[in-house]
Amino acid sequence: MTGFRQAQSPDAKSPEAQSPDAPSPDPEAPAGSHTVTLSMQQALNRALDEVLAENPRAVIFGEDCGRLGGVFRITDGLQAKHGASRVFDTPLAESGILGMSVGLAMAGFHPIPEVQFDGFAYPAINQIVCQMARMNYRSRGALPMPITLRVPSFGGIRAPEHHSESLEALFAHVPGLKVVSPSNPHEAYHLLKYAATRPDPVIFMEPKSRYWQKGDVDLRAADTPDAGPPTGAKVMRHGRHITLVAWGAMVARCLQVADLAAEDGIDVEVLDLRWLKPIDAEALVASVRKTRRAVVVHEAPLTSGLGAEVAQLITQGCFDTLKAPVERVTGFDVPYPSGDLEDEYIPNIDRILFGIQRVLEYRRG
């Protein structure tokens, strides 16, 4: 089933609830500025539009990506603008979509396939792991795999089963894949443009609960000489007492937590990991060397989640300075529950605050 997002956050109730059916409005750019206000859906749509315009080998396809513009409207209008051979619908088969992507890449294209929802990446895992991630290696570099796989990801929209999954730990473990997730419209625009011009396969995990949230996008950022490409992690808020590490939709939640903690005099640094593979270990260590304490937050289940890797990288790099073991505030080791229970499952503000408290109150011995 497709997302019931629209239904669950009706326009009247939530600032996030711009209708997915609304056409992408023109960027509301103040005169003379390079900054526009866009929702993440608009930012992604704009990035794809530009990628198609700049690279004649880029092609976009997936279930309902063409005429409908995708169930989240990320590819809205692109078929009309770039033609049905650049942007097209496929039959309903995810292994087919990924296998076809591998073949198109072998023919010199840059495929940008979409898997409609996180949970429907599983039927494509064989092609992702055994083929897309290995063809460059197997062919000794002769057949690169410049494939950008977009996956609307994570929970928080009261969706049907399998529409709220977090697969980053699985993807990050697979040799030959790179994995990235944006946390806001600005990041979405730049990370997608960057990912979709790389010669290696990138899994692009879009936090679907943030699609309709607006934010400022500086369209130049990645072009300015000192900015450099959007690789590595990014400090979203500087702080001195503790580092919160997060990605995707959890970054905004951690920023909220930081505001609340500030009221109690706790100065929280928030690090948006952005790249889930390769992980920016240097940035983790730099932050925690300073704060000496860390909590990592993710929606995926605890056990063998990416939080373990992040925690271990921090421990490895900051063993001497760390004042407490790194805490993990994550989803539980249970199947993602139905809407009624999802607020119990996803790390909420309380649980993150408890995690911070445990770290701050940790006493040796």
Place this chain on the structure above:
Amino acid sequence: MTGFRQAQSPDAKSPEAQSPDAPSPDPEAPAGSHTVTLSMQQALNRALDEVLAENPRAVIFGEDCGRLGGVFRITDGLQAKHGASRVFDTPLAESGILGMSVGLAMAGFHPIPEVQFDGFAYPAINQIVCQMARMNYRSRGALPMPITLRVPSFGGIRAPEHHSESLEALFAHVPGLKVVSPSNPHEAYHLLKYAATRPDPVIFMEPKSRYWQKGDVDLRAADTPDAGPPTGAKVMRHGRHITLVAWGAMVARCLQVADLAAEDGIDVEVLDLRWLKPIDAEALVASVRKTRRAVVVHEAPLTSGLGAEVAQLITQGCFDTLKAPVERVTGFDVPYPSGDLEDEYIPNIDRILFGIQRVLEYRRG
């Protein structure tokens, strides 16, 4: 392609190299003893034979499991003995095999499917993750999934591509699965008998490089009142200076390392994790509280591997006593290489010794 094991370790060269085509010999039990000497292949075969005899609802199937007895002969002779409706071949489709297992479980059977090699579990991942692991939950306990999925796993046999993979981190991350791996014939016999009588889905990862290695099997062990069921981790060698944590084929290697280290006066404890989900955190903490140092060893790639979870559980439980960050000695973040390079990839004795050294020589500051 099937394993080229037989070819790579010809009988003359290696003690591990009993031909996979040899019929299972009768257990060579000294009179009056309950201990028999078996290879892991024989121990697994015996366990399955007994499970079939004891549980009329148990059925075994997969590619070449019936008449051939499996490419590793684990089901050798079972079709002849228990009949072709209890032990049978399926068409060549792993998703089909797992999907059928789910249906058989819904009909009250205890399926014991085989996936021929680790890498061919990927086509079945969708059925494993979205169906087998969730049906009990989805049905609110009405449709339990007593499925024991046997997967010949890990590397070390100079096999073709996709025949040497370590999927434990993936499986351990999936809510609703339990995961276990035996390290020797005794463990293989008891863990398989235990796993195959559980009401929940268990992934049983068989270290294929150990199939032909013989060892003593005490057939009673799990029956004796004080032994209890084979749950949790197991100390395979007691030591005072450092804990090596491993599973599957790496346990034997760690025991070798411990012998070598002992020559240098280093007293190594070797913990066989056995259950990769649920992980026996208590045993990890108990061991490292004593040794104050740990190295975790696995064949899977480093990033987001199960070693991160193990390291984090140790750090969490032993933060005060730990003398150095937990080291991970693992496969690299590269696709499992071809035979010529596999000794470079799998943690070898040198690399584990280096890891021990790094931990022992760690100095704060």
Place this chain on the structure above:
Amino acid sequence: MDTLPLPDDGTAAAPPTPDELRELYSLMAAVRRLDASAVAWQRQGVIPGYAPELGQEAAQVGSGYAVDTSRDFVFPTYREMGVARAMGVDMVEYMSTHKATWHGGLYDPKTSRLAPIQAVVAGSVLHAVGWAHGQTLDGSDAVAMTYLGDGASSQGDVHEAMNFAAVMKAPVVFFVQNNGWAISVPTERQVAGGSVAARGAGYGIPALQVDGNDVLAVLEATRRAFVHCRSGNGPVIIEAMTYRRGPHSTSDDPGRYRSLDEERDGAGEDPLRRFRQQLLSAGLADEAFFARAEASAAAEAEMVREGLEALGPRPGSEMFDLVFQETTPALQSQSASWREESEHV
């Protein structure tokens, strides 16, 4: 298209009795009403989402009605409310999945003989094959029926399921509702060759294509298929040609991919109106009957609404308790800290 041979003893499945015919109509009326109500409830905020089956009442009721719930087992997708209703499943427990109470629904699949609602397209076709093979092993004559759509037919699992079923002669009815659309993609850009039933020949599986808007044709085809399966002849494919008259789900906007004209042309005759005419001309029902059916459908929908409104959220502890039959230490400790941090106990 019909390649299903007559039964060995030459007898066809029994035709429906007048009482059965009236019951079929009442079921279709109840389903139509409940379906329309569910869409309204979604707009009113009673439920967060719903996948309507408007136009598919004949296909669903006709096939579900053929099931013998004392032995058979049915594997639905996410759109088989009509099948569930025809099988007698509790409708509050069924609709609870659309209230986001519990994925799969609250009904007991074992007693109702309906597997949990399945959100993975083609996710359960293989389960039907496994379950059916279990019947063969048990010497039972029970049949598995699995539902799938035109879109689902593209999934590899459907191929594996048909091949497994045919190789093992498993008693499975593959019931395809070809409703013209998979979200925004029409059948002609989805199903190469144009028909899922036509694929049966390639597996040696007998197949029928039926008018999915004709409840009697659907019922007859399904009964014939069950007879075939029960006698140990292996699987059958039924492709019911119908039309998804509504949106894919309450968050879909069909105006983006099909015009109202196209809808009118594609939808064909309304299955309810058609069956009503048949009953009228056969003298098997009168206006009073239809009025009663309508009234009882309305009353039923109202009861379901009340039941849904009364339905509270499940306790969060179920998240942990229902994962396994035998729980684990990690789950116990996560459950305990959840209780502490979220319920503050």
Place this chain on the structure above:
Amino acid sequence: MDTLPLPDDGTAAAPPTPDELRELYSLMAAVRRLDASAVAWQRQGVIPGYAPELGQEAAQVGSGYAVDTSRDFVFPTYREMGVARAMGVDMVEYMSTHKATWHGGLYDPKTSRLAPIQAVVAGSVLHAVGWAHGQTLDGSDAVAMTYLGDGASSQGDVHEAMNFAAVMKAPVVFFVQNNGWAISVPTERQVAGGSVAARGAGYGIPALQVDGNDVLAVLEATRRAFVHCRSGNGPVIIEAMTYRRGPHSTSDDPGRYRSLDEERDGAGEDPLRRFRQQLLSAGLADEAFFARAEASAAAEAEMVREGLEALGPRPGSEMFDLVFQETTPALQSQSASWREESEHV
């Protein structure tokens, strides 16, 4: 079975010339010899394993010979040594995969037009569809040919590939070698309905079943299929009925699942002997020709052996350097510590 229509202009593919016929024989002889040698080399410890294609020379050489390596692209499994040889791939680089030097082989897939050796059963059928669709997008008339076995036909990916190819009219030849066995499982317990080609009808894909032991029939079928694909008519399925005369691989023991009598009955006529007779009776070759072909096959096998023996292991650094086009810090540091700990530098 043959549902492939004649080309629009009524012309069939060109028949092979006498020189071509002799070249075909020489290729088959070379392949037979190399195959037998590889099995021997495995026994001698030169290579750790091998998957013989004894008996499939006609199917492989006949189809591979039809490929135009200036534009087409071929997607093999793990058993297509004969195809590779017919396409002119360097045999040391090809066989290096069986020496465990590099998964996929050392040959350059781009210049040789042969995708890397594929160990996942049915793993590459979809790649062929994607590559072929790329040709359509580029306005090229190049064709993709993908190989699969009777066992592979059970995989869901094959269904998805055929459906995608037919929906998109992609220029793909699905070349099925039905060699009677998938390791220990015979075709009749694998392929429901009995024929992979027969499945074409369900997708609207024209299909041919040919005698896979008749190199001329195979060549003609493949050439016809290529003509069909090049003209924008979409995919074709060819099922070459042949027999795996040897073990599945050098670690297999066929005696466990089939008797020598069964092998004799199933194998049919030897494709080499048969073609030899044809050439003799047509007066196109004499004993001297066959002796020369045999001698040159032997010389070639000897050269391949020498090449393989001379082939050292790849440097371990390639493990790290070939993962990505753009490497990562983690890989660089792992590579450095590998170098330190393993090469002690």
